[in-house]
Structure formats: C-alpha cells, structure tokens
Amino acid sequence: MRKKRILLLSEGFGAGHTxxxxxxxxxxxxxxxxxxTKVLELGNFLNPKMAPIIVSAYRKTVTTQPRIMGYVYRHQKSFNRLTTLALHRLFYTRTQNIVRQLRPDIIVCTxxxxxxxxxxLKRLDTSFKAPLVTVITDYDAxxxxxxxxxxxxxxxxxxxAAKLRRRSVAAAKIKVTGMPVHPNFWEHPGKEEILEQFSLKDLPTVLVMGGGWGMMxxxxxxxxxxxxxEQVQIVFCLGxxxxxxxxxxxxxRYSHPHISLIGFTREIDxxxxxxxxxxxxxGGMTCSEGLAKGIPMLFHHPLPGQEEENCRYFTAAGLGELISSLEVVDKWMNRLLHNYGDMQAKRKRHLEEIARYHPLQSAQSIIDMLE
Known part of the structure; x- marks a missing residue:
C-alpha cells in the first residue's frame, strides 16, 4: 500500500513560515x-531566478521602510485579490502541473x-480533489x-480562531492546535553537554536572536x-x-570570554x-519556540503588522516585555543577577504547565484528515 503523500508549501518571506x-x-x-512529506518554497521552486529578487526587495522594504509594510497589513483586504492574481500569473502558472505530478493526498500551506x-487552482480545476490545510503561523489572522x-x-x-469566525469562516473549518514547533524544542537534553558543545560557561545566559535574516x-x-x-553571558545569534x-x-566591545557571536545555526533549540x-x-515561530522552552522574552522593535500582534499577545499573557527603553534591559539583567533562583523556579512551573499540551497537535490533525 502506497504511503500517503503530504505536500507542504511555504514561501521565503522570512524564515518562520518555512x-x-x-x-x-x-x-x-x-x-x-x-x-x-515534501516541503517546497513554491515561488523559489517554480522560478528560482525571479523569486530571490522579490524576496530581497521585500527584505529591504521591511528593513528600511517598515511603515509601508504596516500600511499594506492594515489595508490587506484591498490588496488581496490583485496580489493573488498577479502572483498567480507571475510565478504559479505551473503549480497545477506540479500538483498533478506529485499527486499529494493533502496540501498544507504555511x-x-x-x-x-x-x-x-481548486476553484478553477474541478478535478483538484486534495484537501487544503492552511496553518496560520502568527498570533493574528x-x-x-x-x-x-x-x-x-x-x-x-x-x-x-475568534478572529477567523468574525471574518465569516465556519467554526467547523477551524482547529486550535497551537503553533507547529519542531519536536526538538519540547525536549530537554543535558545542559552540560550543550555548554561544552558551544564552549559556553555555566552563567546566567542571554540569547539575542534576529531571526534567519539577522535583523537584530x-x-x-x-x-x-x-x-x-562581566556578570552575564551573552550569545548573539546573527542568522x-x-x-x-x-x-x-x-x-x-564584543571581544570578551562571556560573549559568543554565532552565525546561522540549526541548533537554536x-x-x-x-x-x-x-x-x-x-516572529510567530521564534516566540512559539521560546514558549516551548519556557524562556521569558524581551521584544525588540516589532514590525508593524504581524510582529506587533505577536508582541501584544505574548506581553498580555505575561510571557515577555517590549524593550521600550534601556531601563527594561537593565531591569531584566538585574533580575538575572539577583533573582535567578526565582526565575528558574518560574520556568520550571511553566514547563510543567505546558507539558500537558500535545506538542504534535497540528501534525495529528493532518493525520486525522488523511484517515
């Protein structure tokens, strides 16, 4: 009996979706x-010359003109139809052939x-039968x-889920599964082994991340x-x-035994x-990974749109704080030095609380649809 085929489609606009x-x-x-399973960044796969140019332009806009992205986000309804049609004609005229060639039993888009x-394609091609699952990778819709x-x-x-229902999506189509964080983030290997691997010391440690694009x-x-x-170990992960x-x-200033500078790595967990x-x-995925590990978070300059919504959700839940001034940084550094035991105890309670959640719920929901 042939295996069930699951095609997962993403795009390269930021690392989190992929x-x-x-x-x-x-x-x-x-x-x-x-x-x-097969994972494709669809635009890059179908048009490997043009897609990187568009992603690069998007990245430059996000970096230098974030207000434009905020405007697009707030007015996305008016952009939606035109953008979809343009991208369909530019990049995805071969998508139908790809789907027919791979013959997936289900398609999942992140x-x-x-x-x-x-x-x-589903609307225009009546022979298209594979169910379509859309995974919303932020804390907004x-x-x-x-x-x-x-x-x-x-x-x-x-x-x-409530935001989708307010936009007239049927409740039966919505399932709350949490974010699909990689299983590695739910595991807790020995600390000593990791410290040795990265040549780190057993000190209160701050991890600074700018995402895959290194925007921090x-x-x-x-x-x-x-x-x-002198008192705290800082790991800068620069993507x-x-x-x-x-x-x-x-x-x-960054040449010190307690400071580590790391480029792109697949061992963030x-x-x-x-x-x-x-x-x-x-970013939605980074925040979710931090949540799975139970780490308090400080948020740096959220981009208008999804990042603002993600920041709002996590700060309201008491899981992080916006860096509104350097006093916020100093406050948390002092906590690391003078309330380290309390922070560790809170993290342990958090991990015990989230342990009751099934970390594979998103994947299980897809399996259930196949069966």
Missing part, C-alpha cells in the same frame, strides 16, 4: 510511518501566498489568509547588553547577516535550552 513547514514535516513522519494560489476553498485552518490560539542589528541595544558581560557578524567580531532570557524580534 520553519513551520519543516517542523510539521518532522512531526508528521514521527507520528506515522505511513506518510511521506504561508498565505501558496494558500491563495492553491485555493485559486488577516484577510489574505482566508479563502472559501480552504478545508481546514490550524491556528495557534482561541483568539485567532540595533547597536544601542546590543551595546547595552554587552555592558553586562545569515554575515556583514553584522564580521563587524561585531572586529569590535572590541539547544541554545534556548541553556538560556535564561531571550531577546528577539517577535
């Missing part, structure tokens, strides 16, 4: 030996663009995620954190921002395991 797809792929294969394109052809929405919280490049914040280097990594390596505080851009 991370979610790979996390689901790993969880699905862990749950069932009867499935095979970005709204492939979800919109597959929805359009904007109009571009929504299409009548989506068979199931997997969402992070009851609040996101605020010199004022980084310098303020480095000012605590694919090689220029910033070189600059910091050449800067004497291990670094989070030995960290006591996470300083990050509030």
């Amino acid at each position: 991370q979610a797809a790979y996390a689901l792929s790993s969880s699905l294969r862990r749950l069932s030996p009867r499935v095979q 970005h709204f663009i492939p979800s919109a394109v597959v929805s359009r 904007h109009a571009t995620w929504i299409s009548p052809q989506v068979d199931r929405y997997l969402v992070s919280t009851q609040e996101v 490049n605020d010199e004022v914040i980084n310098e303020a954190l480095a000012g605590w280097r 694919k921002n090689d220029r910033l990594l070189r600059e910091m390596q050449e800067d004497p 291990r670094l989070m395991e030995i960290s006591d505080l996470l300083v990050t851009k509030p």
